[in-house]
Structure formats: structure tokens, C-alpha cells
Amino acid sequence: MSWLGELYKTYEENADLAGKIQRTNTGKDVVLLPVSHAYQNAQIEVAVTPDGAFYSAKVIPKEEAPTVIPVTINSAGRTSKPSPHGLHDGLQYVAGDYEAYGGVYKKDNAYHQYIEQLSKWCHSPYAHPLVQSILAYLEKGTLIEDLVREKIMVEKDHVLIPKWTKELEAEVGEKPLLFNVLSGDQTTAFIRFSIHEAGKEARPLWGDLEVIDSFINYYSGELPESGLDYVTGKVLPLTENHPSKVRYGGDMAKIISGNDTVNFTYRGRFTDKNQVASISYEASQKGHNALKWLIAKQGYTIDGRVFLTWGNAEIPSPEESSYDIFADFYAEDEEADNLATTDTTHQQFSALFTKALKGYSAKLAYHEPIHIMILDAATPGRMGILYERSIEKELYFSKIEKWHQTCFWRHTYGMKNKQRYTFWGAPSLRDIAEAAYGSRANDTLVKNTIHELFPCVVDGKKIPLTIVRSLLQRASNPVSMENWEWQKTLTIACAVMKKHFHYKEEERNVALDKRETDRNYLFGRMLAVADVLEERALYKAGIKRSTNAIRYMNAFSSHPETTWKIIQANLVPYQARLRGQGSYYQLLLDEIGSTFKIDEYSDKALNGKYLLGYYSQRAELNKKPEEKMED
Known part of the structure; x- marks a missing residue:
């Protein structure tokens, strides 16, 4: 516990x-929520006068439905057995004419139980006069009659209509708003109460601190x-x-x-x-x-699964991207926010990110615990804690920093104020999941993937191979998706691949590493040169289509030597079209090719490092002249 x-x-x-x-x-x-209180979605609000008379009623929009209600031990977790709440409740509990309008109590009379319990509160030393007004009204047993008269509810032959049909529209008139907010029939409606005093605004009883204290004091004696x-x-x-x-x-x-x-x-x-x-x-x-x-305030929920991290102050979540952490911490600092979203080196990013984490950490005491929970329900009645641990803040922040420093890449898929921005660091866990399995992946697959990645951030575990392989496969198949989605998938895959292959500290830069001799990296560089060469030749000719490097990328990742022969043969006319510039690209290909060890230039399938070589080489070739001079 x-x-x-x-x-x-x-x-x-x-x-x-x-x-x-x-x-x-x-x-x-x-x-x-105060003790002895719970949330409940209400569909109807009934206003009563201080002398216990009906005043008005209205249907509650879905966005305003959550209501804080007083509850008892039994009602807080009630199922099929009748157990009334403290004040606001379902129609079968609060309507004395429930049976008169076709309602049937499966077990005990819920209305009688409700009135008996409410009477105890209203006759206790802690009674509140406004609650007594509600009791005086409900004892009259005319709630449904009043709601029908106000056209909130609809009846036919003195029975509440269970479902709305087109035939009823022709017979009764316009469809009542209640049917737009109910998931069941009219008898499932939940009612909340307010008090109307002449010349004053309605006084809601579900958020009234006096009424809340009145019920807590009363119920503590029960x-x-x-x-x-x-x-x-x-x-x-x-x-x-x-x-x-x-x-x-x-x-x-x-x-x-x-x-x-x-x-x-x-x-x-x-x-x-x-x-x-x-x-x-x-x-x-x-x-x-x-x-x-905590769940309502800061939990991350997908398909019913809740990912929650909390402490005694605001802290970054394991699910967040580097930009999310920057944006939260630097929300009021435009200069720092610009640093977080513009081109920078890994060293600049590292310093800035460490500063952000220190800002969060400074709000917490030394050795303050950070708590992490993942919750989900396998059945409608049972919820399980899938992951739970408490970790000292120093260790937690070191794990967060390690993840963002090692799962690092340059990303351009973010949108802020309808403007695309660049950020450096780690993608969010959801973005990794969607990159691995597609933006249309079902929520069950996405939430399970995020769940698998949580320990990678918090406990330093390796990224599961299934996710790495799926990212490699999708990033190697650009023709299967739109260009924007592939570009996003590519940069996320590069971040994960770099994390997966445990690059050393000095090798964590996104910039091209011309000293790298790994065959996967070299093949990726060659593919990038071919891609840029053909792309520029097509642009010069006014042709818009995918390059052969892109179209053959999937085959290239599986059989690089064989596929490269096809790609290189197709490059000849494009080199000729570019003339002198074409010769430059050929010299670059010769330079890369000469770096291969003879026995490693083979058809063995490539691993994710080839994506790093492809991206870095392509980024280098697409640099502006002034940027190259700075290098």
C-alpha cells in the first residue's frame, strides 16, 4: 500500500x-475533492427556491457535466445495489414520481432510501438551510412532472420515452437537448441542484464550500x-x-x-x-x-491507460519530448525559448537542457521523492496498477537527462502558432510509438508501446528491439507515406537509432562524421549523395517526382550492394545534366567508397546506423554556403 x-x-x-x-x-x-465527495457527470440542473418550490431546469452541456457531489462509503463505489448519494443523484433516487412515469425499481425503492438519508442530514446539528430547501421540494414527489412540463424530458402515455426516433419528431416536435448528452435512456439522467433567490444568480450546491463542510461534519459521525x-x-x-x-x-x-x-x-x-x-x-x-x-491535472491518458508522474512541484514527465520540457520551463522567456527551437550544437543543447532540469529540480527539496504510476482497467469494474515506483529526485532527473542527451536528434515536425519549428533533443514517447507503427496505429498499440518505453526513460533499460526494427522498416520505406510523415519518421528513427547503438559522448553530434568507417553509416552516406544529386538534376529540369534513391530505399536497406548498382547506373544522365557539379558528387561517392573495407562492401542487410549516415550526409549537402564557411 x-x-x-x-x-x-x-x-x-x-x-x-x-x-x-x-x-x-x-x-x-x-x-x-474533499473527503466524502466524488465526481459525477450530470445531465440536468434543477433550480429550487429557498422555500422548496421548483423554479427552473436546464440540460447541462457535456463540457460542464463534471460535478462534485457528496457521497457515502457505499454510494462511492455502488454498482447494481441501490445506495443513495448525499444530495445530487440519479433520477430513480431523486424523483418521487419515478414509478408513476413507468420507472421500475429492480430491488429496493431507491427514492425512499434517498429521502430517508437526506432527512438525517437535514435534521442533524450540521444541517444546511439550502439543503433543507432541496429536501422540502423533493418530498413533494413531482420532479419528473416538472421536467416534462419544462420540456426537459419527454413522455408518451405517462411513460418516459426511452429513445428518440424520427417518428416521434413528427408527433412530439423538436428533439429535446437531453437526448444529445445521455448515453442511455431518460431514466439514467443524473440530476444536480442549485438554489434560486429573487434578484440573485443561482447558487450551485455542488461547489459550495459551506455545503461541503456541512456534509463532511455530518457524515463523520456516521x-x-x-x-x-x-x-x-x-x-x-x-x-x-x-x-x-x-x-x-x-x-x-x-x-x-x-x-x-x-x-x-x-x-x-x-x-x-x-x-x-x-x-x-x-x-x-x-x-x-x-x-x-493528479490525473485530471497532469495525467497523460490514452485509450483508458493513465501515465502519471508527480512530486511536490511541477516536474517533467517521462513521456514528454525535449521541446515539451523547454516550453514548460521557458514559457515566459522568449530568448531561451528561441534557443530551444533553433539550430544549435549538441553542446549548446546539453547546456540548455541541463539548465532547464536544474530549474525544475530547484523547486524540490533534497532527496524529494518523485512518484510514477501507470494505470489501466482490464474490465469495466477492475483497475490495475501496471507500473509504480518512487524515485529520489536526483536519480529521476539524472535518468531524464540521460535519455534526452542520448536519444538526441534534430526534428522539424513541430507546429507552434501554425508555424513549423525546429527543435533538438528527444521526441515524445507517443511520437516514437506513432513513428514505429504509423500515425493511424490504434490506441491500444500506441499505449502499449509508450508503456514499453517508460522503463527505458526512468530505469535506463534498452529500447525493445521490436520498436527499433519497426522504426527502421518504416523509415526505409518513404514511398509508403506522405513526405511530411516520412521526414518526421526519419528524424525520430535517427534519434532512437543513435540511442540504441550507444554512440560515445563525442559522437553524439548530428553533424556528419567523416571519420566513421562503419559500413552501415557509409552506405547511408552514399544513398544521401545519390538522393541529392538526382533531386537537384530533376529540379533543374523542372520535374517533380521522387528520386530513385527514395524509391529504392527499402530494397537498399535489405540488399545494399545489389541495389546500389541499380541506383548508380540510373545516376549517369543526372550527373551529365549537372555537368561540373555532377563531377563533384562523383568525387564524393569515390571518397566514401574508398573508406569501405573490402569484405564489408556486401549485400548484408543494413542496420539503423545507415539512417544516421543518410540524414547527416544529406543535411551537410543541403547546408547554405555561409553555414559551410562557419564550419
């Missing part, structure tokens, strides 16, 4: 933010017996029912669950689930609420 203990500490360190709306850098509003809490080591009221809705409002998957007494969730080792671990209600609530808050 170390992960829950760390989340509990995180909550305690940020307790002053509980219940307060925060806006992230992306413009998203997030809330650190908690079960105490026992040893394995998280805090204290004797506190325990719970066997833990929250769901961890990733989003409708998420029913739980991380902790022991309610399966049939299929041996814990049986075979223990006779009772409390023998596994006993957790207090407070620790469970605070730990899960901290996790929800």
Missing part, C-alpha cells in the same frame, strides 16, 4: 486546495467502527468499499476491491478480506481523491 500512502501524503500537503477550483495551463478546471489503518498506522474508522471514478466521472473501475467471495479474489490465502489489509475511510478517500486530482 505504499502508493496509497504516498497519495495520502500528497493530499495532506495540498489539503488547503480541497474543494477549490483550479485552472490548468490547458484551461481545464480541476478540483481536489462512520463505522474503528480499526488499525495499514496506511497511516493509526486506529481509525475502516472501510471495505473504496471509490471508483478514478480516471473520469463515469469510470466504474476500482483499484481496491475484495467483494468477490466466489472466484477466489482472496480466498485460498485468507478467510476474510480484512486479513489482506485494513484501510481507513479517511486514507482511502484522501488517497483516491488525490489520485483523481
